[in-house]
Amino acid sequence: EMQRSLVGSEMCIRDRAHETEPQETDGFARPYPIQTNIVTIHKKCYNPFQKNKIKILKNTTIRRHKKMSKKVYIFLADGFEDIEGLTVVDLLRRAGIDIKTVSIKETTRIQTSHGITMLTDAIFAETNFADADMLVLPGGMPGTKYLAGYKPLIDLLTDFNNKGKKIAAICAAPSVFSGLGFLKGRKATSYPSFMEVLSKDGAVTSEDSVVVDGNITTSRGLGTAVDFALSLISQLENEEKAKEIAESVVYTR
Numbered sequence: 001e002m003q004r005s006l007v008g009s010e011m012c013i014r015d016r017a018h019e020t021e022p023q024e025t026d027g028f029a030r031p032y033p034i035q036t037n038i039v040t041i042h043k044k045c046y047n048p049f050q051k052n053k054i055k056i057l058k059n060t061t062i063r064r065h066k067k068m069s070k071k072v073y074i075f076l077a078d079g080f081e082d083i084e085g086l087t088v089v090d091l092l093r094r095a096g097i098d099i100k101t102v103s104i105k106e107t108t109r110i111q112t113s114h115g116i117t118m119l120t121d122a123i124f125a126e127t128n129f130a131d132a133d134m135l136v137l138p139g140g141m142p143g144t145k146y147l148a149g150y151k152p153l154i155d156l157l158t159d160f161n162n163k164g165k166k167i168a169a170i171c172a173a174p175s176v177f178s179g180l181g182f183l184k185g186r187k188a189t190s191y192p193s194f195m196e197v198l199s200k201d202g203a204v205t206s207e208d209s210v211v212v213d214g215n216i217t218t219s220r221g222l223g224t225a226v227d228f229a230l231s232l233i234s235q236l237e238n239e240e241k242a243k244e245i246a247e248s249v250v251y252t253r
Contacts, residue, residue, distance in 0.1 A: 070236040072099040073129060074136040076120055077147050081140030082112040083222045084170050088136055091229035095245050097236055099136075102127055104150045113140040124152060133236060135160055139171020139191060139221065148176045157182075161215065166235065168217035170228050177216060178203055187211050188218040226251055 074088055085101075092099040101120040103110055108120045129135070135157060137147055147153060154176075160167050161182050169177055174190040175197050177183050184202030189195070189211045199205050209224040210217065210231045217235070219228035226246075230253065234242040246253050 069096055069098045070133040071131045072097055072134045072136060072232070072236070073102050073127070073132050074099060074138065075102050075104055075124070075147060075153055076110050076138065077104050077143045077150070078111050079113045079140055079146065080110070080138045080143030081171060081222060082114050082116055084140060084225050084228075085112075085138035087225040088138065088170075088229045088232065091226070091245055091249070092233060092236075094248065095233045095237055095241050097233065100127075104147065104153055113143060124150075129156060132160075132165075134166040134168060134232065136167075136232070137169040137173035137176055139169070139173045141172060144172040144176065147173065148179060154180065164215050166215050166217070168219075168228070168232060170219040170225065171221040174198060174203075174218040175201075177218070182216060183218075186213040186216065188213065188216070189220050190218060191221045227253070 072092060074085060076085060089099055089101060100122055102122050102124050103120040104124045106123065106125070108123060109117065110120055111117050137144075157167060157176070158180060161177075161180075167177070167182075171191045172194050174183070174188055175194050178188070178198045178201035181201070183198060186203055187206050188198055188203040189206045189208055190198055195205050207220075209227045210219045212231060212235070217228070217231060219225070219231075226249075230242045230246055230251075233245055243253075
C-alpha cells in the first residue's frame with residue numbers, strides 16, 4: 001500500500017510497518033482482511049512530471065493489495081505414507097500456498113507408515129474447512145483405511161465433490177474416491193495394486209503419473225509424489241509457479 005502526499009511539487013517516501021487493512025476502507029467494503037505495506041512520501045524521491053507518472057491528489061492513499069494465498073488441507077492418519085504426504089506439504093509451502101496438516105484423530109500426534117512420529121497443524125474435529133480451495137489425501141497403509149473409515153472426512157469430501165471443488169489423492173487413497181463413486185466414468189490412476197479396485201468402481205484407469213479429470217486429481221505413489229505436488233501447484237497457482245518450484249529443488253519434469 002502507498003500513502004502519497006504532495007510537498008510543493010515534489011513527492012517523498014517513508015516505509016511504515018505492515019498493517020492489516022480494515023474490512024471497510026474509503027467507503028468500499030472488503031470481503032476479507034488484506035495485508036498491506038504502507039509507504040508515506042515525505043522527501044524528494046518522485047517527480048510528478050516524469051513520464052508514466054501516477055496522477056494523485058493531496059493526502060490521497062493508494063493501496064496495492066496482496067493476493068490472498070490459496071488454502072489447502074491434507075488429512076493424516078496413523079500409517080500414512082511419509083513421502084507422499086510431506087512432499088505435498090513441502091512443495092506447496094515453497095509455492096506460497098497455505099497448506100495445513102490435519103489429524104483425523106483426537107490428537108495432533110501421528111505416526112507415519114515408517115514409524116516417524118510427527119505433530120499436525122490441526123485436529124479435524126476442531127477445524128472449519130469453509131475456506132478450503134482443495135482437500136488432499138496421501139496414501140500408505142493402514143493410513144488409507146483409516147481415512148476411508150472416518151465419516152466426518154467422507155462427508156466433507158462428498159460435499160466438496162458435489163460442489164465441484166478440488167480434491168486430490170495419491171497411491172492407495174484414490175480408492176477412497178472410487179469407493180464413494182466419485183470416479184465412475186472418470187479417468188484416474190493409483191498405486192498398481194489398487195488399479196483393479198478403481199476399475200471395478202467404474203473408473204477409466206491410466207498409468208500416467210498424475211491424472212486430472214475435472215475437479216479430481218489422482219497419482220500413483222511415492223515415486224510420483226513430486227509430480228503430484230507440482231500438478232497441484234499448477235492448478236492452484238499457475239504452470240509458471242510449478243516450473244519455478246521444480247527448478248528450485250533441482251527436479252527435472
